[in-house]
Amino acid sequence: xxxxxxxxxxxxxxxxxxxxxxxxxxxxxxxxxxxxxxxxxxxxxxxxxxxxxxxxxxxxxxxxxxxxxxxxxxxxxxxxxxxxxxxxxxxxxxxxxxxxxxxxxxxxxxxxxxxxxxxxxxxxxxxxxxxxxxxxxxxxxxxxxxxxxxxxxxxxxxxxxxxxxxxxxxxxxxxxxxxxxxxxxxxxxxxxxxxxxxxxxxxxxxxxxxxxxxxxxxxxxxxxxxxxxxxxxxxxxxxxxxxxxxxxxxxxxxxxxxxxxxxxxxxxxxxxxxxxxxxxxxxxxxxxxxxxxxxxxxxxxxxxxxxxxxxxxxxxxxxxxxxxxxxxxxxx
Ligand code: ADP
Ligand code: TRP
Numbered sequence: 385x386x387x388x389x390x391x392x393x394x395x396x397x398x399x400x401x402x403x404x405x406x407x408x409x410x411x412x413x414x415x416x417x418x419x420x421x422x423x424x425x426x427x428x429x430x431x432x433x434x435x436x437x438x439x440x441x442x443x444x445x446x447x448x449x450x451x452x453x454x455x456x457x458x459x460x461x462x463x464x465x466x467x468x469x470x471x472x473x474x475x476x477x478x479x480x481x482x483x484x485x486x487x488x489x490x491x492x493x494x495x496x497x498x499x500x501x502x503x504x505x506x507x508x509x510x511x512x513x514x515x516x517x518x519x520x521x522x523x524x525x526x527x528x529x530x531x532x533x534x535x536x537x538x539x540x541x542x543x544x545x546x547x548x549x550x551x552x553x554x555x556x557x558x559x560x561x562x563x564x565x566x567x568x569x570x571x572x573x574x575x576x577x578x579x580x581x582x583x584x585x586x587x588x589x590x591x592x593x594x595x596x597x598x599x600x601x602x603x604x605x606x607x608x609x610x611x612x613x614x615x616x617x618x619x620x621x622x623x624x625x626x627x628x629x630x631x632x633x634x635x636x637x638x639x640x641x642x643x644x645x646x647x648x649x650x651x652x653x654x655x656x657x658x659x660x661x662x663x664x665x666x667x668x669x670x671x672x673x674x675x676x677x678x679x680x681x682x683x684x685x686x687x688x689x690x691x692x693x694x695x696x697x698x699x700x701x702x703x704x705x706x707x708x709x710x711x712x713x714x715x716x
Contacts, residue, residue: 386417386419387421388527389414389423389527389528390560391531392424392425392430392517392520393448394579395441397444397579397582398579398589400577400586400588401585402568402571402577402578402585403532403579405569406569407530407531409455410563411424412457415458415462416456422461422463424452424464424465425464425465425467426445426448428466429468430467430516433510446686449688451588451589452464453674453688454672455671459691465695469689469696476523476703476707477518479704479708479711480515480519480549482711484515484541484545486511488541488544489512492537493537494513494538495511495513495514514542517538518545521560522542522545523696524699525703527560528563529542529560531562531563533567533568536566542560546558549707553707553711556703556707569631570623570624570627572584572585572599572602573604573623583602586664589672592664592669595665595668596658599625599657599660600657604623605622605623605625605653606622606623606646606653607623617646625657626642628664629643629656629659632667633663
């Protein structure tokens with residue numbers, strides 16, 4: 385039997401290359417293999433844990449689902465839904481929370497980072513973020529969770545909760561796995577590309593000339609390669625260009641063409657950036673054309689989410705009924 389694949393993305397802004405290469409590209413591959421049952425959702429409740437604007441949330445959510453659809457997710461083959469359409473996920477969060485030591489939550493790196501970032505917004509939802517995420521994952525009894533490498537601690541916590549639940553109440557959950565290879569896509573400055581740092585990100589909807597301009601002016605390469613005749617070190621010193629070539633340029637994973645040319649000082653950073661944007665254009669143009677077609681189709685998107693929500697709810701409600709029963713909760 386295939387895997388039960390599940391993943392979600394928060395509705396915090398527009399999808400960028402990191403989200404695509406780190407997450408959604410894999411969602412599409414799993415779906416298209418035809419071997420797996422796939423659940424993909426928008427984590428709208430997770431979005432509430434950080435400062436946000438309600439109108440933006442409503443808008444971003446629909447925009448993100450359009451991105452999902454244009455990137456190849458197909459409601460006939462994957463269940464596409466919004467987290468809040470399945471209230472049983474919230475209920476499961478409460479039950480799983482009873483098995484979750486608070487000390488571990490305080491040690492999650494993303495929590496610590498957000499405490500530093502918004503010291504006056506350390507809310508309860510932020511602390512229990514990974515428990516809600518565990519409920520997302522365990523609700524449909526997912527066996528495989530494709531995410532970028534930044535999400536590893538959160539998925540580890542979901543794995544621990546599954547084990548703890550099984551030990552305490554009898555076998556209920558399969559312990560979900562992550563992918564063997566996970567990527568971290570650098571933004572223009574070489575740090576992790578993220579939605580909250582618009583200056584560092586390449587949105588996948590961005591017109592190609594703008595992407596070209598951004599790489600030309602902001603992409604950071606090998607700082608020690610001050611002239612073109614000096615050999616570069618694409619693997620260790622190139623901050624934001626070569627690592628993306630590896631993910632999008634044909635030849636870079638098997639023959640390493642550009643890396644070799646850089647090490648032999650046969651290609652300069654300017655030409656290397658141009659080639660990167662050519663590769664990105666080949667990848668993004670078909671998506672951008674489909675995305676334009678979906679622009680005015682909010683009603684269609686709402687319908688997809690309504691149907692997906694109903695389908696996900698049936699499955700998750702079954703798990704939650706089993707959990708209630710095992711934990712001794714009776715609905716009168
Ligand atoms: P962001 O970090 O931009 O706010 P999310 O936290 O909603 O985005 O992440 C959605 C998915 O995209 C997750 O699976 C996450 O691991 C992945 N992801 C986000 N940024 C990157 C990146 N720079 N490289 C690889 N994967 C990423
Ligand atoms: N925390 C994830 C992120 O920021 C989004 C997410 C929420 C998620 N629930 C999930 C990812 C369940 C995978 C599975 O990217």
